[in-house]
Amino acid sequence: MRKIDLTSFQVATSETARDINRRIVLNLIRSQQPVSRADLARNSGLQRSTVSAIAEQLIDERWVTEGANGHTARGRRPRFLHLNKERVGIIGINIRPATTTVALADLDAHFVAQESLPTAATPQQFIAELVPRIRKLIKMRPEIACEGIGVSLPGRVDLASQRLVFAPNLGWSDFDLKTPLEKATGMSVALENAANSCALAEIWFGRHAQGVRNLVAITVSEGIGVGLILNHQLVQGSTGMAGEFGHTAIVPDGLECKCGNRGCWELYASNSAAVRYYVEAASSVRTGRNGVRPAGQVPTFDDLLRLTEQGDPKAEEAIRQMADYLGRGIAVLVTGLAPDVIVVIGEITRAWKQIGSVIAEAVKRHSYTRAGTRIVPADPLSQPRLRGTIALVLQKHFGAPSVA
Amino acid sequence: MRKIDLTSFQVATSETARDINRRIVLNLIRSQQPVSRADLARNSGLQRSTVSAIAEQLIDERWVTEGANGHTARGRRPRFLHLNKERVGIIGINIRPATTTVALADLDAHFVAQESLPTAATPQQFIAELVPRIRKLIKMRPEIACEGIGVSLPGRVDLASQRLVFAPNLGWSDFDLKTPLEKATGMSVALENAANSCALAEIWFGRHAQGVRNLVAITVSEGIGVGLILNHQLVQGSTGMAGEFGHTAIVPDGLECKCGNRGCWELYASNSAAVRYYVEAASSVRTGRNGVRPAGQVPTFDDLLRLTEQGDPKAEEAIRQMADYLGRGIAVLVTGLAPDVIVVIGEITRAWKQIGSVIAEAVKRHSYTRAGTRIVPADPLSQPRLRGTIALVLQKHFGAPSVA
DNA sequence: GCTATTTAGTTCGCGCCACGAACTAATAGG
DNA sequence: CCTATTAGTTCGTGGCGCGAACTAAATAGC
Numbered sequence: 001m002r003k004i005d006l007t008s009f010q011v012a013t014s015e016t017a018r019d020i021n022r023r024i025v026l027n028l029i030r031s032q033q034p035v036s037r038a039d040l041a042r043n044s045g046l047q048r049s050t051v052s053a054i055a056e057q058l059i060d061e062r063w064v065t066e067g068a069n070g071h072t073a074r075g076r077r078p079r080f081l082h083l084n085k086e087r088v089g090i091i092g093i094n095i096r097p098a099t100t101t102v103a104l105a106d107l108d109a110h111f112v113a114q115e116s117l118p119t120a121a122t123p124q125q126f127i128a129e130l131v132p133r134i135r136k137l138i139k140m141r142p143e144i145a146c147e148g149i150g151v152s153l154p155g156r157v158d159l160a161s162q163r164l165v166f167a168p169n170l171g172w173s174d175f176d177l178k179t180p181l182e183k184a185t186g187m188s189v190a191l192e193n194a195a196n197s198c199a200l201a202e203i204w205f206g207r208h209a210q211g212v213r214n215l216v217a218i219t220v221s222e223g224i225g226v227g228l229i230l231n232h233q234l235v236q237g238s239t240g241m242a243g244e245f246g247h248t249a250i251v252p253d254g255l256e257c258k259c260g261n262r263g264c265w266e267l268y269a270s271n272s273a274a275v276r277y278y279v280e281a282a283s284s285v286r287t288g289r290n291g292v293r294p295a296g297q298v299p300t301f302d303d304l305l306r307l308t309e310q311g312d313p314k315a316e317e318a319i320r321q322m323a324d325y326l327g328r329g330i331a332v333l334v335t336g337l338a339p340d341v342i343v344v345i346g347e348i349t350r351a352w353k354q355i356g357s358v359i360a361e362a363v364k365r366h367s368y369t370r371a372g373t374r375i376v377p378a379d380p381l382s383q384p385r386l387r388g389t390i391a392l393v394l395q396k397h398f399g400a401p402s403v404a
Numbered sequence: 405m406r407k408i409d410l411t412s413f414q415v416a417t418s419e420t421a422r423d424i425n426r427r428i429v430l431n432l433i434r435s436q437q438p439v440s441r442a443d444l445a446r447n448s449g450l451q452r453s454t455v456s457a458i459a460e461q462l463i464d465e466r467w468v469t470e471g472a473n474g475h476t477a478r479g480r481r482p483r484f485l486h487l488n489k490e491r492v493g494i495i496g497i498n499i500r501p502a503t504t505t506v507a508l509a510d511l512d513a514h515f516v517a518q519e520s521l522p523t524a525a526t527p528q529q530f531i532a533e534l535v536p537r538i539r540k541l542i543k544m545r546p547e548i549a550c551e552g553i554g555v556s557l558p559g560r561v562d563l564a565s566q567r568l569v570f571a572p573n574l575g576w577s578d579f580d581l582k583t584p585l586e587k588a589t590g591m592s593v594a595l596e597n598a599a600n601s602c603a604l605a606e607i608w609f610g611r612h613a614q615g616v617r618n619l620v621a622i623t624v625s626e627g628i629g630v631g632l633i634l635n636h637q638l639v640q641g642s643t644g645m646a647g648e649f650g651h652t653a654i655v656p657d658g659l660e661c662k663c664g665n666r667g668c669w670e671l672y673a674s675n676s677a678a679v680r681y682y683v684e685a686a687s688s689v690r691t692g693r694n695g696v697r698p699a700g701q702v703p704t705f706d707d708l709l710r711l712t713e714q715g716d717p718k719a720e721e722a723i724r725q726m727a728d729y730l731g732r733g734i735a736v737l738v739t740g741l742a743p744d745v746i747v748v749i750g751e752i753t754r755a756w757k758q759i760g761s762v763i764a765e766a767v768k769r770h771s772y773t774r775a776g777t778r779i780v781p782a783d784p785l786s787q788p789r790l791r792g793t794i795a796l797v798l799q800k801h802f803g804a805p806s807v808a
Numbered sequence: 809g810c811t812a813t814t815t816a817g818t819t820c821g822c823g824c825c826a827c828g829a830a831c832t833a834a835t836a837g838g
Numbered sequence: 839c840c841t842a843t844t845a846g847t848t849c850g851t852g853g854c855g856c857g858a859a860c861t862a863a864a865t866a867g868c
Contacts, residue, residue, distance in 0.1 A: 009428055262770075418854065
């Protein structure tokens with residue numbers, strides 16, 4: 001049960017009931033389509049007359065279309081209702097340090113067009129290069145009316161100002177990305193941290209999200225990000241900074257981190273950590289005790305994954321060590337938050353066959369819970385970062401109404 | 405924004421709007437009493453006519469009373485509305501390993517009667533001893549009609565079954581406390597973990613809870629418990645196990661814990677840890693290198709606090725070390741959850757003058773956030789564990805309505 | 809002391825909405 | 839062709855918030 005926030009609440013008007021039931025019906029149609037009015041009434045508990053009225057409104061507003069007739073053993077055939085995928089398009093933008101992806105998605109969160117560009121060095125230049133791509137995408141599919149832009153980025157967005165306040169991996173400093181983008185495109189823009197985007201993507205579109213109340217998304221790349229969905233809701237913290245578990249100490253007084261802390265989880269469990277483990281192991285063999293390594297041989301994490309697939313023992317050991325530390329950090333989240341599901345996102349999931357059991361073992365050894373949290377890899381083909389931006393915009397129509 | 409849970413939702417009826425606005429008005433009266441209808445209309449945004457209708461209903465149902473007239477510079481004088489404190493009484497039960505406290509509270513969460521009894525060794529015996537005390541308390545104040553019982557306990561309650569599944573400090577095993585208590589008293593019983601109770605107490609009645617969206621309560625005694633309020637809502641996790649940060653590793657492969665993990669936070673930052681630090685320091689001096697200590701000299705944590713107040717350097721050092729580890733663990737929560745407030749509860753708060761800065765320093769050194777989380781001690785006189793049980797029952801009337 | 813002004817609170821008609829009973833539509837089986 | 843069954847619509851009723859108009863009660867100014 002939630003406490004009512006007396007500093008910011010929403011009273012009910014005569015239209016509130018309709019708003020609530022409309023959202024319920026729209027969500028039922030989304031998840032059960034094709035579905036008849038009669039089934040909607042049965043599944044929602046609303047009267048058939050109420051469902052009909054809501055359906056009429058949704059059809060009028062083009063959210064829903066009436067399709068073919070269904071079949072029943074006896075009696076009049078139902079008319080199926082479908083979500084009108086083309087009702088609104090959403091522009092999703094996934095900013096990563098090297099590459100930015102721009103895509104156009106329909107209401108089902110399927111991407112109908114997509115392209116990439118190198119991420120510019122400054123936000124000003126970035127906007128200048130991005131806006132024409134957005135325009136192009138919109139023109140490609142004139143039949144889909146775009147209504148919003150969602151942006152996922154490796155950094156932090158201040159809750160109150162919606163300014164990008166921190167993005168060390170992009171090399172950008174405090175900047176207002178939202179206002180210029182909105183001015184240039186005329187569409188509303190929603191910004192969100194990448195890990196939070198992934199969490200949204202998984203809870204709205206994920207395979208493991210049926211009836212899930214608590215979900216944790218962990219993005220593993222150069223660093224580690226954590227997105228929290230607790231009580232069906234994204235946890236943003238007081239300023240939008242929640243989820244920086246990547247910068248919590250897993251080794252007290254361990255390696256020094258750029259963040260100022262020591263022994264941060266991401267120093268031990270990120271892609272960069274695995275590369276470091278590999279390099280250390282390789283150099284100690286090849287160069288003996290002096291520690292100097294031949295230059296120009298630092299492998300990428302991708303190289304490591306390939307070596308692992310080929311059975312290279314040093315690469316396997318580096319990945320295994322990374323997975324062990326991943327598991328130790330995940331154990332903290334399992335013990336502390338007891339979520340239903342933890343979804344791991346990143347290149348590392350390609351090696352899930354090798355690391356799945358390592359992580360599970362570490363979590364078992366280091367956690368204390370009866371929650372039975374499932375730990376699963378995200379499907380990289382689903383593009384979680386990008387798909388989360390769609391959820392970000394869709395929430396406005398499909399999320400629970402803000403009430404009281 | 406919340407995702408609608410299609411496995412368990414609530415449609416709106418024609419009474420839903422009233423339910424929502426009624427709760428808003430009731431909460432406004434609670435927090436602003438005495439208050440006039442006109443002020444309620446201004447502060448809520450509802451029409452004066454709507455507020456009057458709701459007020460009439462609340463007065464009819466005895467939730468609210470009409471009191472004296474107020475004063476205005478000009479114009480007709482307002483009639484003040486007050487919460488009717490005596491409308492319902494709530495029985496609060498705080499179970500601790502040695503002692504159980506039973507209290508009767510009014511709507512303002514003020515205790516009008518209270519008594520203690522030793523906690524029995526078995527839950528069966530406990531209930532047999534408890535029920536007569538509850539009956540006595542109710543008879544003492546026949547003018548207050550009790551409507552519910554809230555229970556706070558050092559253990560875990562399974563979300564689905566509401567059974568007590570784990571209470572190592574009580575020595576009780578899996579047991580249904582709720583059903584026999586409800587049968588014996590005829591009142592509904594709500595059970596909750598002690599740290600969660602404290603979190604509820606702080607968010608509903610705490611001094612630092614005005615407009616707070618995210619609050620973390622940390623109970624420090626023999627162990628460490630954590631209660632999480634995120635997005636104005638208690639986080640219980642998938643089975644009610646959320647908050648066991650006390651059993652997350654703060655020292656990898658450190659001391660062995662009863663929970664099966666190693667290096668758990670509570671092994672380094674609980675009262676017992678401070679006592680251990682003190683004993684280790686004292687024995688190493690007194691007995692030299694053989695490590696054998698004269699028997700019968702293990703001080704209690706209370707002794708330690710007293711010694712600290714008297715300026716004993718070894719006690720001070722033990723407390724300081726405990727506070728440092730407390731701070732390191734709190735840093736994890738600050739970084740990972742970025743709450744507005746963290747409230748520390750326990751005997752240790754008596755030494756806040758000494759440890760406040762130690763904790764703040766440790767948090768600063770080991771955290772990474774811009775949230776500006778305030779770390780404050782709870783007022784022990786407010787009896788947070790006990791008061792939380794009142795919140796547990798009051799939520800039913802004052803919490804946000806469950807909608808969609 | 810009278811009037812204008814101001815503020816509190818009530819009354820009442822309107823429109824939105826969910827409910828539920830009655831009705832129409834369409835289908836399969838006998 | 840008739841009956842049973844299921845889908846979907848129509849319409850009257852009651853709950854509720856809105857907002858305009860109204861009553862009540864106080865003060866300031868003359």
